[in-house]
Amino acid sequence: MKWKSRFASRTKQMRRSTIRELLKLTARPDMISFAGGLPAPELFPLEQMRRATECVLTQRGHAALQYGETEGVAELRDWLAARFSTKGIAVERANVLITTGAQQALDLIGRIFLDEGDAVIVENPTYLALLSAWRPWGVRFLPVISDASGMCVNELDPLFAQRPKLVYSVPNFQNPQGTTLGLEGRLRLLKLLRENDAVVVEDDPYGELRYEGEFLPHLFELDRGEGRVLHVGTFSKTIAPGLRLGWVIAPEEVIEKLVLAKQGADLHTSTFCQHVLYEMVREGLLEKRLPLLREAYQERRDAMLSALEEWFPRDASWTRPEGGMFLMVNLPANVDTAELLKLALQHKVAFVPGEEFHAAEGGRNTLRLNFSNSPPAVIEQGIQRLKTAVDELT
Amino acid sequence: MKWKSRFASRTKQMRRSTIRELLKLTARPDMISFAGGLPAPELFPLEQMRRATECVLTQRGHAALQYGETEGVAELRDWLAARFSTKGIAVERANVLITTGAQQALDLIGRIFLDEGDAVIVENPTYLALLSAWRPWGVRFLPVISDASGMCVNELDPLFAQRPKLVYSVPNFQNPQGTTLGLEGRLRLLKLLRENDAVVVEDDPYGELRYEGEFLPHLFELDRGEGRVLHVGTFSKTIAPGLRLGWVIAPEEVIEKLVLAKQGADLHTSTFCQHVLYEMVREGLLEKRLPLLREAYQERRDAMLSALEEWFPRDASWTRPEGGMFLMVNLPANVDTAELLKLALQHKVAFVPGEEFHAAEGGRNTLRLNFSNSPPAVIEQGIQRLKTAVDELT
Numbered sequence: 001m002k003w004k005s006r007f008a009s010r011t012k013q014m015r016r017s018t019i020r021e022l023l024k025l026t027a028r029p030d031m032i033s034f035a036g037g038l039p040a041p042e043l044f045p046l047e048q049m050r051r052a053t054e055c056v057l058t059q060r061g062h063a064a065l066q067y068g069e070t071e072g073v074a075e076l077r078d079w080l081a082a083r084f085s086t087k088g089i090a091v092e093r094a095n096v097l098i099t100t101g102a103q104q105a106l107d108l109i110g111r112i113f114l115d116e117g118d119a120v121i122v123e124n125p126t127y128l129a130l131l132s133a134w135r136p137w138g139v140r141f142l143p144v145i146s147d148a149s150g151m152c153v154n155e156l157d158p159l160f161a162q163r164p165k166l167v168y169s170v171p172n173f174q175n176p177q178g179t180t181l182g183l184e185g186r187l188r189l190l191k192l193l194r195e196n197d198a199v200v201v202e203d204d205p206y207g208e209l210r211y212e213g214e215f216l217p218h219l220f221e222l223d224r225g226e227g228r229v230l231h232v233g234t235f236s237k238t239i240a241p242g243l244r245l246g247w248v249i250a251p252e253e254v255i256e257k258l259v260l261a262k263q264g265a266d267l268h269t270s271t272f273c274q275h276v277l278y279e280m281v282r283e284g285l286l287e288k289r290l291p292l293l294r295e296a297y298q299e300r301r302d303a304m305l306s307a308l309e310e311w312f313p314r315d316a317s318w319t320r321p322e323g324g325m326f327l328m329v330n331l332p333a334n335v336d337t338a339e340l341l342k343l344a345l346q347h348k349v350a351f352v353p354g355e356e357f358h359a360a361e362g363g364r365n366t367l368r369l370n371f372s373n374s375p376p377a378v379i380e381q382g383i384q385r386l387k388t389a390v391d392e393l394t
Numbered sequence: 395m396k397w398k399s400r401f402a403s404r405t406k407q408m409r410r411s412t413i414r415e416l417l418k419l420t421a422r423p424d425m426i427s428f429a430g431g432l433p434a435p436e437l438f439p440l441e442q443m444r445r446a447t448e449c450v451l452t453q454r455g456h457a458a459l460q461y462g463e464t465e466g467v468a469e470l471r472d473w474l475a476a477r478f479s480t481k482g483i484a485v486e487r488a489n490v491l492i493t494t495g496a497q498q499a500l501d502l503i504g505r506i507f508l509d510e511g512d513a514v515i516v517e518n519p520t521y522l523a524l525l526s527a528w529r530p531w532g533v534r535f536l537p538v539i540s541d542a543s544g545m546c547v548n549e550l551d552p553l554f555a556q557r558p559k560l561v562y563s564v565p566n567f568q569n570p571q572g573t574t575l576g577l578e579g580r581l582r583l584l585k586l587l588r589e590n591d592a593v594v595v596e597d598d599p600y601g602e603l604r605y606e607g608e609f610l611p612h613l614f615e616l617d618r619g620e621g622r623v624l625h626v627g628t629f630s631k632t633i634a635p636g637l638r639l640g641w642v643i644a645p646e647e648v649i650e651k652l653v654l655a656k657q658g659a660d661l662h663t664s665t666f667c668q669h670v671l672y673e674m675v676r677e678g679l680l681e682k683r684l685p686l687l688r689e690a691y692q693e694r695r696d697a698m699l700s701a702l703e704e705w706f707p708r709d710a711s712w713t714r715p716e717g718g719m720f721l722m723v724n725l726p727a728n729v730d731t732a733e734l735l736k737l738a739l740q741h742k743v744a745f746v747p748g749e750e751f752h753a754a755e756g757g758r759n760t761l762r763l764n765f766s767n768s769p770p771a772v773i774e775q776g777i778q779r780l781k782t783a784v785d786e787l788t
Contacts, residue, residue, distance in 0.1 A: 001621040003647045006559070006593070008509045008531075014654040024463070041456035049459070053447045062435035065443070065634035069418070100494050100638075100660040107659050111530075115402045133658035136505075137402075165400070199400070227395040240459035242665035244494075253397045260408040264527035265501050266494040270664050271636035 010136040026350045032382035034369040035350040037175065037325055043296060044240050045285060052279035060275055068271040070259050072098025072247075076278040080233075084249050089225040094252045097259060100269045102205055102234035102246035103129055104262075109166070109201055109230060109248070110134045111261045118165040123151045125328075125357030125366075127175045127203065130168055139165075141359035148319060150174060150181030153188045160196040167193070167200040171219060172207040173324025176357045176368035180322055183216050190219065193228045203232045208290055210323035211298035220249060227251040235277060237325065238286060238293065243273040297325070303376035304369060307383035313390065325372040328354060330365060331390065337367045340393050349385040404530040420744045426776035429744040431569065431719055432767040437690060438634050439679060446673035454669055462665040464653050466492025466641075470672040474627075478643050483619040488646045491653060494663045496599055496628035496640035497523055502659065503560070503595055503624060503642070504528045506651045512559040517545045519722075519751030519760075521569045521597065524562055533559075535753035542713060544568060544575030547582045554590040561587070561594040565613060566601040567718025570751045570762035574716055577610055584613065587622045597626045602684055604717035605692035614643060621645040629671060631719065632680060632687065637667040691719070697770035698763060701777035707784065712763075719766040722748060724759060725784065731761045734787050743779040 026033035056064045071077065077096040084091040099105040106129075114120070116138035122130065124143030131141070142159045145152045151169055169189070171181040181189070193200055202219040220231035227250075234246040248258060262268070301321065308318055308329070318329040331337065337353040344350065354366025371379060420427035450458045465471065471490040478485040493499040500523075508514070510532035516524065518537030525535070536553045539546045545563055563583070565575040575583070587594055596613040614625035621644075628640040642652060656662070695715065702712055702723070712723040725731065731747040738744065748760025765773060 001593075001645060003645065003651075006507060007651055008505065008507055008512075010509075011506050011651055011654070014506075014651070014658070016654065036461065038461055041460050044455060044459045046451050046455040046459070049455075050448065050451050053451075054444065057440050057444050057447075061438060061440040061443075065438045065440070065636040066435050067430065067432055067630075067635045100664075103658070104660040111402065112405050112408075113400060113402055115404075118402075129657065129661065132654075136655075136658065199395075236461075240666070241461045242459040244660060244662070244664040251395060251397065257397075257401055257405055257408070260405070260410065260526075261530075263523065264408070264497075264530065265659065266498040266638060267523065268638070270494075270638040270667055272634070273664055273666060 010138070013136040013138065015132065025345065031348050031350060032374060032378055032385065033350040034371070034374070034382060035352050036373060037370055038373040039237055039241065040296060040372055043293060045280065045289060048280050048285055049240075049276065052276045056275045056279050064272050064275040066271060068268045068274070070263050070268045071255070072096065072269060073271060073274040073278060075282070076274050079278060079281060080247055080249070084220065084231070086221055088221070091249060095249055095255060097248045097250075097255050097262070098269050098274060099246045099248060099262070100266055101236060101241070101244040102203065102232050103133065104265070105232040105246050105248045106130055106201070106203065107133045108258045108261045108265065109232075110137055112254075112257045113165055114139050119162045121156065121159050121164045121167040122359050123169060123174065124360055125176050125354060125363055126168065126359060127170060128356050130203070131359060143358070143360040146174060146177060146179065148179050150179050150185060151189070153181075153185045153192065156189070156192055160192060160198065164198060167198060168203065169200055169219070170203045170205070172204055172216070173209065173321050173326070175206070175324070176326050176352070176354065177319050177328040178321025178324050178326045179319050180216070186216065186219055186222055190222055190228065194226070199228055199230065201230045201232060205234045205237050206324035208238050208286075209293060209297060209325070211294055211301060213322045230254060238289065239277065239280065243277055245269065245273055245277055297372050299376055300371040300374065300379060301327070303379045304371040304383065307380045311383050311387040313394075325370055326368055327371065329367050329369060331367070332394070333365050335365045335390075335394060337365060340367070340389055343389040343392055344386055347385040347389050349382045349389070351386070404532070407530040407532065409526065419739065425742050425744060426768060426772055426779060427744040428763040428765070428768070428776060429746050430767060431764055433631055433635065434690060434766055437687060439674065439683060442674050442679055443634075443670065446670045450669045450673050458666050458669040460665065462662045462668070464657050464662045465649070466490070466663060467665060467668040467672060469676070470668050473672060473675060474641055474643070478614065478625070480615055482615070485643060489643055489649060491642045491644075491649050491656070492663050492668060493640045493642060493656070494660055495630060495635070495638040496597065496626050497527065498659070499626040499640050499642045500524055500595070500597065501527045502652045502655045503626075504531055505655045506648075507559055508533050513556045515550065515553050515558045515561040516753050517563060517568065518754055519570050519748060519757055520562065520753060521564060522751050524597070525753060537752070537754040540568060540571060540573065542573055544573050544579060545583070547575075547579045547586065550583070550586055554586060554592065558592060561592060562597065563594055563613070564597045564599070566598055566610070567603065567715050567720070569599070569718070570720050570746070570748065571713050571722040572715025572718050572720045573713050574610070580610065580613055580616055584616055584622065588620070593622055593624065595624045595626060599628045599631050600718035602632050603688060603691060603719070605688055605695060607716045624648060632684065633671065633674065637671055639663065639667055639671055691766050693770055694765045694768065694773060695721070697773045698765040698777065701774045705777050705781040707788075719764055721763055721765065723761050723763060725761070726788070727759050729759045729784075729788060731759060734761070734783055737783040737786055738780055741779045741783050743776045743783070745780070
């Protein structure tokens with residue numbers, strides 16, 4: 001059978017993810033991996049999961065194993081609605097859609113908004129799997145520089161002239177850089193959205209994981225119900241990715257359209273996972289877990305920053321994230337981090353080359369390091385291995 | 395905010411599903427619902443789920459709550475590969491993709507194969523959510539009559555002349571009619587696929603639920619590894635829909651492309667659900683459950699057939715499925731079952747009007763009845779209620 005000629009034209013835009021291939025390699029036990037975006041498994045709430053599952057199967061087993069509404073389990077939607085309601089704006093159940101991970105939220109948003117040729121503003125660099133999700137729609141990515149202060153809002157004006165369908169932003173501890181858009185930048189961005197009648201997708205997987213500085217209001221909160229912000233979140237980083245539970249908070253009209261798209265995509269998200277998760281969060285699991293996660297991840301971030309300081313060459317620089325799971329290293333312009341990766345894997349340490357995250361040219365001399373998945377001593381050792389690889393290449 | 399003008403053009407092809415809206419109404423406790431395709435919740439394996447979850451969290455908790463490979467959990471893929479291997483053909487792990495329910499399998503197949511304007515042969519009537527999943531791609535559905543003997547294979551020739559990208563078929567106990575394509579029809583279909591260099595998507599959610607007659611080989615098995623059959627299956631009808639676990643078995647080249655599409659869609663299916671399910675099936679849960687399900691559902695089917703015989707007018711007819719969850723009733727040509735539904739809901743009984751399942755005109759005088767979700771006494775009562783509504787309308 002000749003398959004190639006049978007595939008849809010959009011499949012030409014589907015590319016293998018290097019991260020994904022790396023994840024396979026990094027499963028080897030002697031490998032130190034800074035590659036994935038994995039939470040620390042030793043901090044998973046196993047005992048709470050056990051109790052919650054027991055409770056759900058005993059009390060609501062029939063509902064938890066049956067087909068459910070596409071929108072999600074009502075109690076969980078209400079819990080999220082309450083959590084995102086502020087003095088200024090009441091979020092209702094009808095504003096919440098539960099998705100199969102935040103990735104599905106991004107996919108569904110692409111499905112209902114993006115036509116071929118549409119322009120989309122993205123931070124450069126940005127979340128790799130957003131590019132994979134939206135590229136097959138044939139969109140034009142308009143990259144805006146993202147630096148130590150997050151998205152460079154001052155550079156947006158000429159891009160808005162191209163009438164982008166959506167703006168995509170990870171304002172807190174951005175993936176891959178770990179950098180954050182300040183309050184002033186957020187207000188400026190919202191003002192630009194209003195002036196240009198545009199909409200932003202605010203992707204906030206890491207917002208709860210702040211290790212220093214003050215929590216900043218979401219774009220969603222600052223928008224005060226104007227509807228210019230489609231807010232995407234997930235339990236993957238705060239509870240467990242294996243449950244595949246994310247959400248969108250948006251105006252009802254948008255949720256309704258997302259629901260239609262989700263019906264075709266997977267009917268609904270696992271009712272079992274939703275019920276088990278709801279049982280945990282309604283008992284206050286997040287309030288108990290977040291301090292533990294913040295303490296552990298802060299220690300890991302600090303270990304990585306110290307190790308870089310100690311081992312990395314003077315002509316390298318890196319971001320200093322106030323939260324999240326990643327930081328980004330800039331090596332001298334002549335270093336190709338794709339080449340470096342091959343050497344690094346020989347030294348049993350993995351990372352993701354920065355070029356992957358770029359919608360436009362650039363980033364060939366950068367690399368993303370994850371610090372949440374390894375304890376401090378392993379981080380120290382991994383950075384030493386990486387340094388050896390850097391030395392060999394340069 | 396004016397949203398309508400912002401939505402992608404494909405959203406015009408997204409329609410609200412009547413079934414889904416009905417499911418909301420039918421949640422009322424005094425309603426007898428023959429509408430959904432729901433398995434019997436009292437037969438869910440709650441105790442086995444409890445034990446399996448306990449075991450998974452104790453022994454493999456870190457893997458079960460972590461991110462996983464897009465392809466699915468290796469042990470579950472191997473289990474499926476072994477199950478679908480026959481003397482003639484060895485199915486390998488690389489031929490298996492785990493999906494978020496079979497619905498996602500259909501969605502992903504649409505994504506990688508269907509371009510705007512492509513022709514797709516579907517049984518008429520056919521599975522409603524297949525139409526919703528593929529309609530937004532702008533495909534042309536070429537309906538082929540499906541009757542008491544399943545897809546009318548003899549009618550396919552002129553349709554193949556339009557060079558369809560895919561053929562979609564539910565050969566066993568088809569949704570919505572409950573009818574089955576015989577062995578001769580299957581062989582004929584495969585011959586036509588070969589002659590016309592075409593590919594069939596074999597959707598088989600109900601195949602294990604046969605209550606009389608002999609099990610027939612899958613199209614996948616009859617194809618003997620030629621690669622003309624993409625086989626889609628699910629644990630939703632045999633274990634529990636709330637886990638959202640389905641699969642595709644296909645040539646490796648197709649699986650690879652589906653994996654790329656799935657990366658963008660939801661990264662991977664819940665590792666927690668996959669591990670819990672694998673723990674159950676590897677201990678032989680299906681072998682224990684299937685006889686129980688078959689016995690219970692056969693009794694329900696028989697109860698529905700008897701009640702129809704007793705209560706329904708002489709000018710009505712219906713299919714007599716040998717398995718599955720549904721049968722279809724034909725009322726006299728002047729009856730509009732959408733109108734009938736309004737009356738029926740007043741009498742507290744629900745069904746799905748047949749027109750919903752038709753890619754082409756027709757079916758306005760038909761209705762789909764589900765018999766798996768109600769015990770025999772309730773079925774008897776529901777059919778009486780429905781008869782009252784029919785009498786009032788005609």
